[in-house]
Amino acid sequence: MKPKKADSSLNQPSLTRRSLFKGLGAGVTLSAFSGPAVSSKESKEGKKRGVSKGRIKQSVVSWCFADHWSVQETCNQAKRLGCQSIELIDSKDWNTLKEYDLTCAISGIPVEGKPFIKGFNNPDYHGWLTQATKQAIDESADFGCPNVIAFTGYEENFSLEDGAKNCVQGFKKIASHAEKKGVTICLEMLNTRDGSDPNKGHPGYQGDHIDYCLDIVRRVGSPRVKLLFDIYHVQIMDGDVIRRIGECADYIGHVHTAGNPGRGELDNNQEINYPPIMQALLDIGYDGFVGQEFIPTRDPVIGLTEAVELCDV
Secondary structure: OOOOOOOHHHHOOOOOOOHHHOOOOOOOOOOOOOOOOOOHHHHHOOOOOOOOOOOOEEEEEHHHHOOOOOHHHHHHHHHHHOOOEEEOOOHHHHHHHHHOOOEOOEEOOOOOOOOOOOOOOOHHHHHHHHHHHHHHHHHHHHHOOOEEEEOOOEOOOOOHHHHHHHHHHHHHHHHHHHHHHOOEEEEEOOOOOOOOOOOOOOOOEOOOOHHHHHHHHHHHOOOOEEEEEEHHHHHHHOOOHHHHHHHOHHHEEEEEEOEOOOOEOOOOOOOOOHHHHHHHHHHOOOOOEEEEOOOOOOOHHHHHHHHHHHHOO
16 A cells, blocks of 8 residues: 655644653544533533442543633633543643542653654654653553543555554553553554644644554454554544444543544534533443543633533433
8 A cells, every 4th residue: 555645744843742752751423512601600600520330430631721811720611621630731730630639540751842743653753652651651640541542643655554564563662561560552543634723633644543553453462452442533534433442442541532523612503513422431441530531612610510410421
């Protein structure tokens, strides 16, 4: 199979969904659904909102709210809503999380720039990338963070077959360390269809289909190398989300949400019906975290409250 043409999106602006944890060392249409509205005033008045059932463990993805809230305010909002984690946040802030009795559901890796561009599909990166991932694993094990994120990287000049083979070899180099430390490496699939904004899509990324990433994880053959199943990205590239959750059941290590199109709130302006998807996760026995990773387009207090309640099935 011929390699896909490299994309000019490698020269993206520096502020992207992943650059916010810099230095950490075609979809189907589904019916829309949204939860009850909440106002900032209601929150300030102390009315109980957020998690009530608690069968889905929820996490707030830090980069999405960094333009709106400080670390402390993000922690306050997470606690108010009954979330248990702030994720993809610099490890220097983990002590603050501890003060709020919060964990970090998944950590980034301590590399400069955008870690999803240079990934395990290129063996030239294996040396420093293995070292950085091991460092993140060690820090996560010490803190109690269960997962570390990983990426295939951009395709560069690698065919799909060679990229997958290189990823398998790279992950096998660190799988035993992850097993020893009790931390799971989660390979994330990203969409390549949305080129409108570097926070919404990643043209040029090699692992842009869930079956491709699933095949890599299976071939590694470690209980500590799994998938980051991002519902937003899966919907855009592959759709059929509930069936794919069943197919990936034993290999899902972490989950992300966002509305499609636009990567906005989980509301009636987007197409993904989140409650049955959350139920599908429960049906396969998934007991990990679901990270709210949408970009607020309105009051973040309202949007996050609605999303948390919607996923609380």
